Amino acid sequence: MEKVFGYIRVSTETQAEKGYGKDVQEAAIHEFCKKNKLEVVKIFKDLGISGTLFPRDGITELFSALSKGEIKRVIVMNTSRLWRADNSKVMIKRQLMKDSAMLTSIEQPTYSIYDKDPNDFLLNGMMELLDQYDRLNINMKLANGRRQKAKGGIKSCGNPPIGYQWKHEGVKKPIIVVDNDKVEVVREIFKSYLELKSIRKVQHYLFELGYKTHHGKDFSAMARRNILTNRFYLGEVKHSDLIVKGQHEPLINKISFGKVQSLLKRNQRKGA
Structure with a gap:
C-alpha cells in the first residue's frame, strides 16, 4: 500500500465556504485514500492562514518530510488549498518538483504539476529565474566562505600544494x-x-x-x-x-x- 501525506488549509475567508472546512477536508482525504488503497501517514495543516502567504508552518513541515525521500505523494482536496496567488504557486510547485513529489487533487483528478500549460508560461519563467538565483546565491555563499577563511589565513578547500x-x-x-x-x-x-x-x-x-x-x-x-x-x-x-x-x-x-x-x-x- 502506497504511503502518502495529506495537506489541508483553512483561511478566515474559507472557513465558511461550503466544502472547505477543516473537518470536511480531512474527511475527504481519508475517504479518498481508503477508496484508492493509500495509507495516510500524516496530514499537515495550516489553519487560519491565507493561501497567498508563503512560507507557512504546515507546508514547511510537509516539505521537510518530503525531503527525506520516503514518501513522494501529497493529497489535497483542491489546489486552492495549496495556493491562492501566483507567487505562492510558483514556490510550492517548484519545491514539489525538486522533491520529485506527485500532487493529487481530489476535486481535480486530471491535474498534474508536471503538465505543461500555456497559461503557466510566465510561471515557468519565474521558476527558472528562481533556480538561477538559488545557484547564484549558493555560489556567493561559498565564495564568501572561502574569502572569510582566507582572511583568517586558512586555505579554504582543495588539494594543498605539494609539500x-x-x-x-x-x-x-x-x-x-x-x-x-x-x-x-x-x-x-x-x-x-x-x-x-x-x-x-x-x-x-x-x-x-x-x-x-x-x-x-x-x-x-x-x-x-x-x-x-x-x-x-x-x-x-x-x-x-x-x-x-x-x-x-x-x-x-x-x-x-x-x-x-x-x-x-x-x-x-x-x-x-
Whole structure:
C-alpha cells in the first residue's frame, strides 16, 4: 500500500465556504485514500492562514518530510488549498518538483504539476529565474566562505600544494601541515633553480634524483614554474585580490623566494 501525506488549509475567508472546512477536508482525504488503497501517514495543516502567504508552518513541515525521500505523494482536496496567488504557486510547485513529489487533487483528478500549460508560461519563467538565483546565491555563499577563511589565513578547500597535506585526525577542523615525504622536493626545486638558473635544467636534476609529483609523474615546466611562484610556500594565503599571512608553516624564506622571482623575471625577458 502506497504511503502518502495529506495537506489541508483553512483561511478566515474559507472557513465558511461550503466544502472547505477543516473537518470536511480531512474527511475527504481519508475517504479518498481508503477508496484508492493509500495509507495516510500524516496530514499537515495550516489553519487560519491565507493561501497567498508563503512560507507557512504546515507546508514547511510537509516539505521537510518530503525531503527525506520516503514518501513522494501529497493529497489535497483542491489546489486552492495549496495556493491562492501566483507567487505562492510558483514556490510550492517548484519545491514539489525538486522533491520529485506527485500532487493529487481530489476535486481535480486530471491535474498534474508536471503538465505543461500555456497559461503557466510566465510561471515557468519565474521558476527558472528562481533556480538561477538559488545557484547564484549558493555560489556567493561559498565564495564568501572561502574569502572569510582566507582572511583568517586558512586555505579554504582543495588539494594543498605539494609539500603540504591535510590533517584530519586529532583536530576539530582539518588543517594543513607539512608533508614530510614531499617537503624536500619543494626545497630542492627552489635551491636547484637558484643554482642552475634554468627551469629546463631543474627538470633534469629532479629526474636524476627520482622526484615525482603527487600523481607519480615527472614535473612539467608549468608545474615547476607554479611551484616557484606559489606564495603559499612563504606562509601566505591568497584568495582573489586578498593576500594574508597563513596559519601553515612556510617552507621557503622570503630572501630565497625573492631571489627566485627576480631570476624568473630576468630569464623571461631573455626568453630563457
